[in-house]
Amino acid sequence: MKVAVLGATGMVGRTFVKLLEGHPWFEVEKLVASERSAGIRYGELVEDSPEEFRDFEVISLEDFLKDPGVDLVFNALPASLAGDVEERLAKDIPIFTNARVHRYDDDVPILVPEVNPEHLRLTEVQRERKGWNGFIVTNPNCSTAILAVSLAPLRDFGIKRVHVATMQAISGAGFFGLSALAIHDNVIPFISGEEWKIENESRKILGKIENGRIKPALFEVSAIATRVPVLHGHTEAVFIELEHGSTEKIKEAFESFDPLKSLSLPSYEKPLVYTEVPQPRFHRERGKGLTVTVGRVEGSDSAFKYVITGHNLVRGAAGGSLLNAELAKKLGYI
Amino acid sequence: MKVAVLGATGMVGRTFVKLLEGHPWFEVEKLVASERSAGIRYGELVEDSPEEFRDFEVISLEDFLKDPGVDLVFNALPASLAGDVEERLAKDIPIFTNARVHRYDDDVPILVPEVNPEHLRLTEVQRERKGWNGFIVTNPNCSTAILAVSLAPLRDFGIKRVHVATMQAISGAGFFGLSALAIHDNVIPFISGEEWKIENESRKILGKIENGRIKPALFEVSAIATRVPVLHGHTEAVFIELEHGSTEKIKEAFESFDPLKSLSLPSYEKPLVYTEVPQPRFHRERGKGLTVTVGRVEGSDSAFKYVITGHNLVRGAAGGSLLNAELAKKLGYI
Amino acid sequence: MKVAVLGATGMVGRTFVKLLEGHPWFEVEKLVASERSAGIRYGELVEDSPEEFRDFEVISLEDFLKDPGVDLVFNALPASLAGDVEERLAKDIPIFTNARVHRYDDDVPILVPEVNPEHLRLTEVQRERKGWNGFIVTNPNCSTAILAVSLAPLRDFGIKRVHVATMQAISGAGFFGLSALAIHDNVIPFISGEEWKIENESRKILGKIENGRIKPALFEVSAIATRVPVLHGHTEAVFIELEHGSTEKIKEAFESFDPLKSLSLPSYEKPLVYTEVPQPRFHRERGKGLTVTVGRVEGSDSAFKYVITGHNLVRGAAGGSLLNAELAKKLGYI
Amino acid sequence: MKVAVLGATGMVGRTFVKLLEGHPWFEVEKLVASERSAGIRYGELVEDSPEEFRDFEVISLEDFLKDPGVDLVFNALPASLAGDVEERLAKDIPIFTNARVHRYDDDVPILVPEVNPEHLRLTEVQRERKGWNGFIVTNPNCSTAILAVSLAPLRDFGIKRVHVATMQAISGAGFFGLSALAIHDNVIPFISGEEWKIENESRKILGKIENGRIKPALFEVSAIATRVPVLHGHTEAVFIELEHGSTEKIKEAFESFDPLKSLSLPSYEKPLVYTEVPQPRFHRERGKGLTVTVGRVEGSDSAFKYVITGHNLVRGAAGGSLLNAELAKKLGYI
Known part of the structure; x- marks a missing residue:
């Protein structure tokens, strides 16, 4: 084509x-x-x-x-x-x-x-x-794409609420989108429109089609988006409330998540890889940039937390x- | 003395x-x-x-x-x-x-x-x-100190739960605590012992003395601690559940918080100052490093979010x- | 006034x-x-x-x-x-x-x-x-100002030739003058017009008035200007050919240089301070930004080298x- | 083998x-x-x-x-x-x-x-x-290796003197060789032993074998070595005195330098590529890290200057x- x-x-x-x-x-x-x-x-x-x-x-x-x-x-x-x-x-x-x-x-x-x-x-x-x-x-x-990949395998545990703080790379702002003087030695906890997008897009993505339109998933999402002095790779700290689950089951769900493997799409890579401490500089190129690295899974009862990092220009765009x-x-x- | x-x-x-x-x-x-x-x-x-x-x-x-x-x-x-x-x-x-x-x-x-x-x-x-x-x-x-200052004026709204993601400066790791190769162009979402400290110290600080010992406050705290390439100034993204409140009332509580003013302590500075977008490079020296800058207050009903930044070596130590x-x-x- | x-x-x-x-x-x-x-x-x-x-x-x-x-x-x-x-x-x-x-x-x-x-x-x-x-x-x-302060006490040794490589801070490019994506994790060895300015301005500054106009000093200056990921403070690596001199005499000349002390100008600070390893983050604020820090003096015969760093917005502007x-x-x- | x-x-x-x-x-x-x-x-x-x-x-x-x-x-x-x-x-x-x-x-x-x-x-x-x-x-x-590649094609012009200021990447200091607090937002114009190495190794490399030992080349080399906040890729500002030459001839010599092409070594890559503004982040991976990027050639008569950048761990080690x-x-x- x-x-x-x-x-x-x-x-x-x-x-x-x-x-x-x-x-x-x-x-x-x-x-x-x-x-x-x-x-x-x-x-x-x-x-x-x-x-x-x-x-x-x-x-x-x-x-x-x-x-x-x-x-x-x-x-x-x-x-x-x-x-x-x-x-x-x-x-x-x-x-x-x-x-x-x-x-x-x-x-x-x-x-x-x-x-x-x-x-x-x-x-x-x-x-x-x-x-x-x-x-x-x-x-x-971009930050929603990375988040959504990590939420997918958790659907079976009943997602009730998500709090996510993003630490986004400067390449997400475009060539001239961010002045060096603004971000050097700094964190900027404001990216115009970003939090709204994360909150709304992730619920649409995990929603269901009813009568020819999407009915968004019902869980709540609250996001704080920040910019950090990193070239590529958005990192996200995720707090999640589930109906049930355990750190073992969550890790297992992350590690085994490989839903389209059988389709043999030319660019497909395993979407999630588990690593103790995900870090943008080390992991952004995983799976040619399509793999999201997840780690730091902890929690109990219904309250869990984890961290993800993924390439904002590849997986995220x-x-x-x-x-x-x-x-x-x-x-x-x- | x-x-x-x-x-x-x-x-x-x-x-x-x-x-x-x-x-x-x-x-x-x-x-x-x-x-x-x-x-x-x-x-x-x-x-x-x-x-x-x-x-x-x-x-x-x-x-x-x-x-x-x-x-x-x-x-x-x-x-x-x-x-x-x-x-x-x-x-x-x-x-x-x-x-x-x-x-x-x-x-x-x-x-x-x-x-x-x-x-x-x-x-x-x-x-x-x-x-x-x-x-x-x-x-x-250090990160608990900065957080605690922001929680104090919210006690009147009934704190039920806190999720906090920190973005901590490299000076918090000490002179030789962090290799340049580790943090350059990177975010490291792991600081040994830090999350436990935030979760437990903040509840003790906001607790009450009963029978000669502290009874910790009952709200839950869940923290994800990360290191970012910033010299001084820890930034924290806070999600908070309150029994009641509004963004207006919360801002007002932050802005009017000045509890020890009348004591005229030599080093005392207003502990909280409100700014639209708190940023470590611009705000860490406020109040000679003792003032925590708070901003980005948003939310409704009982779920709110805000961002704080403060000097880790001064306010935090x-x-x-x-x-x-x-x-x-x-x-x-x- | x-x-x-x-x-x-x-x-x-x-x-x-x-x-x-x-x-x-x-x-x-x-x-x-x-x-x-x-x-x-x-x-x-x-x-x-x-x-x-x-x-x-x-x-x-x-x-x-x-x-x-x-x-x-x-x-x-x-x-x-x-x-x-x-x-x-x-x-x-x-x-x-x-x-x-x-x-x-x-x-x-x-x-x-x-x-x-x-x-x-x-x-x-x-x-x-x-x-x-x-x-x-x-x-x-800015980079000429910092250089000129270091050349002044060397006039007595007969300056014949100067090679200088600058490592200039991002604040020299103005608020929006430099994209974060351009300078992050990078050195940019090109600053428009800068080398010409250094080469010509320094000779005019060290020149003499003859018949109501400046006759530039005769020594040669060759500059390579680079931008580095530093907030404030230009650093310059200087190679200098002198008619005579020694590292001891040069250090002594740098350390004793204090020509306007007796004038008691309100903003005056000692223009040069000697330090083993001058570094922009540590020394840019010296003398409220007016002091140039010089160090690493080495050489013999007529060929010497040294390093200077100074605040580009204060001393340099x-x-x-x-x-x-x-x-x-x-x-x-x- | x-x-x-x-x-x-x-x-x-x-x-x-x-x-x-x-x-x-x-x-x-x-x-x-x-x-x-x-x-x-x-x-x-x-x-x-x-x-x-x-x-x-x-x-x-x-x-x-x-x-x-x-x-x-x-x-x-x-x-x-x-x-x-x-x-x-x-x-x-x-x-x-x-x-x-x-x-x-x-x-x-x-x-x-x-x-x-x-x-x-x-x-x-x-x-x-x-x-x-x-x-x-x-x-x-490492910094000598990158320099030597650029000097080789200039031998025909009669090298008389070299002044070089290096801006070296943090990975050259090893995993734990450099504290984040030392180099963050800073230039460190001192690397132990480095200048001596550049000055002596480059003359040995360009020397001739006589009676079973190297007679070093006779030109003088003077180096100032600095560390800058760049991950990989040493950049070097070079001032060179030649017996004869012109910017056109020098560029041509750089561009046509490809001496071992005919040997078909498995890892061989063109050792020099000309680019207007060589920059470590953009050019360090050229030729799988074996290519040195050269640019900014300027000068006249016998005095020229140029800039090189190359991968310190690959070309340099x-x-x-x-x-x-x-x-x-x-x-x-x-």
Whole structure:
């Protein structure tokens, strides 16, 4: 399948391009960016471009929209541009997008393949309701994606309440999103919109489809999001109330969680690996960035705590979106 | 009063010495350290020594114990040495100590002047039970001290449960306690013993004296402690369940909290200041390091969250201990 | 004397304001910034504003220029704005400016009081040639200022050649001048225009006045400027060829360098202090940021090396400029 | 060939092990460490051990020396242990060592394959003089290795003098070699012994063999070594005096430098790549860590400057040593 990457020169776009190098199912046909970058070789814009794409001429979003000519789109445009573009393209082409714009639409899934693969069915609802040939599939906000992977195996214990404090990497803020003077030797306990996203997206992801829309899971989520001086890798301290469980059972559930193994998706990696002390610098590259490392499980009765760390640009953005597309293809949605 | 500082060359010891420079009530008579440092000028051992103490000759612990000759001791020795020394000295001299050894003794207070000044009464229990002329007063673990200051004004709302994730500065680990390779570009979600201390010390601090011993407060505390690449200043993300309250009332309680103002203690500073986004690099020096900065108060019904940051070496160690001694003097215990 | 600070909300402007708090000679009358900040309290714009200026209403540059009403101006405007403003104001008012625009003019001194106080005479040349009542005095680029202080006492040894590699702090790039993603875990060996400035400004500063203009010193300077992940404090590795000298004599020259001591300028501090291993985090605040720390002097014959570190915002910018004004006042130029 | 890695659990030892995974010529037979690690699985000691070696049982140095049983040894032991061990083993086995102990021996080469491959002939001198079957080949100190690669192509221009300021990564100090409190937000312009090594090793490497010993190159080298808060990758600011040259010719010499290309050594990578602004975080992994990135070439007449960055653990230690062994094998020395 021929694919385009929109917003190919940003942090998430570059990650898409890297992950698509040599992909067995998806062939990158077009790298799309702003007018300013149009006509320039990708390798000139992105110093560490994969060899394969170094000589690709970047095309402008405007030109791309005139004649997409691809079978599938990965979207890493900023939210301010993404909304209109996605609706326009979805008439004809499946879109897998990292933008938040359509995440909260009734009939658009926030998909994490290992967690809620059945939500892909919403793409049929979209097609039906809107008469589209394509559809929109979103992936969650980066810290939510990492959290959701750890919540999935705990569903059997009855999740009642989640308190999560995130320690997020600077690459989550984009190239120029964070001044060195702001974060140097500092923790910034405020990331605009982030806590709301974690609280709402995780409940939608773990929700159920009823009558063609998601009914969010009922547990409560409360988040405090902070930025720390780490390059890549969001770390999250999680306090969780369960209906039942034990540290042994929880560890066992984390360690055995491997739900899509049998599907043999090209980018699939074991989604959770247990380690005594998860740490972003040491563990962010695990499973090519798709594996979330979990550890420090402690607690008793119904109150437990644990820590997770995962790569915000891969598991939390481009990698998750790519897995979404692979799942959709495997299951025949595209 | 003549005072000695034990462990005067370590991180906490240096902070004691700095804070005691020009103190109106306490005059440093002896700077005590290990055999290795004995006989050396303090200014040679501690490059940024206050001018006043630069020419002090450091004496060994052994020599000090032979003939203390001071009215009061501030103890910054490591726990491995502190226990015996404190019991020996307390027979004659009041000890204000940062060491954890006696914190959990029935008749030893973990004192935070703004939070539980009435616990000073335990010093009388000690004197009575043990026939001591002196006594031992401890200050809490650094992250607990910062947390306790924020919990005190919330007692009126009925604290039911606290979940706290800490992001602790590297100076909390001591000079050689943390390798650069371990924490560079990293978060380490494990600090030995820290979570247990937070969970138990905070309940003792907010407890009540009954029959000459502390009955810990009944609320639950669950902590996840992490180390982050920040020099000084522990930041804590707090989720709290209260019996009642509102964000407005909580902010108001934080802002008006100033319980010892009327005592005019020499080192006293307003213990809590409200700021939208508390950040260690910007706020750790507030109130000469004794003020805890609180912000990000949100929530509803009974579930709230907020963020605090405070100086781990001052509010969390030497500064707190000095305030303890000032309070004891003001109230006539010494 | 009534003074105004232009660009009072930027990094250098804030440092001016801090240093002027309680100044015995200069009273801040006006804090000037962009239209956007006009009418707002200084304390709202600058969280750590000195108490004294918290309630100052910031005025716009436009309004200020209509009616300056001050005796002296400190200018921290960016170069793009500074040129015109300075020429306009200098007709009536002495300007002490951190902007680079006029640094290379024939009759404008780049002044470092401890190094070339006699260059102040150029202000008379300006007044004469241009018919101004005021004048323009610049201070050097930050890394040059720190270097020049160390070169001054070496003049007697006959400076022939200087190679200097700088390791500059992030605060030198301004609030938003450097993205966290660019400098995190990195060294960036490029700072636009910096090397040229070091090479040319240092020779002008150490030059002589001949016929009403500076004849630059003849030694060669070659610089490589790098940015490192340090908050404040530029460090410089200096290789120097001298006509004669020895490590002992050089150390002695550094240690005894104190040329303006007898003038009793209010902000004056010993300009050089010798320390085995100068380090920005430990030494940047020395002498309230005006002292340059020098160490690691080694070499033989004519080839020597040493290391310096100094506060880029104080010695390298606002503090140097304030000293310039104090010198000018003391010597009767204003 | 069967090889052993001595000191396999340290920073450099781990890098050896990583680079030897799947090596076509050398098969790791023994991983040797201290008594403390003996009998433990390598994967337990080294969390990110290559899969291949995870179940290797580490053996003690003592046991290894009793019966080496390998064809070649890579030595990453600390200098304090390395000396005796190397002399003992070299009687029978070729040693490629990162330890400094024998670097300055007359008949021991400090080898950088792309720079002085002919120095391998000294191994014959060793064998002859000492009656050994094996020999000792050292690689230079990390910062020297990176510098030497850049000096090699400049030999044709007549190197007269080099001034170099290094900005060295924390991983060069070993696991526990540097406290977080020392380097956080800091530059430390002192690394014990480093400057002497750079000054002397680089002249030996670029020297000529005369009568069975190295005659060092005659140019002067002066170094200032600093530590900066960067994980991996030493950056060096180089000022160089040449007999003749131009920036164009120097760039051309850097870009075309590829002396061993035709030998097809398994680990060989282009040793120098030109980039406008070399930066450790972006370029340290180039050529699997063996490529030195050079840029910022400027100058005129005989005085030039440039900047280099390279991976201290790979190019500067284990990778260089492995290349040495590959070269020795290719040329028939082993």
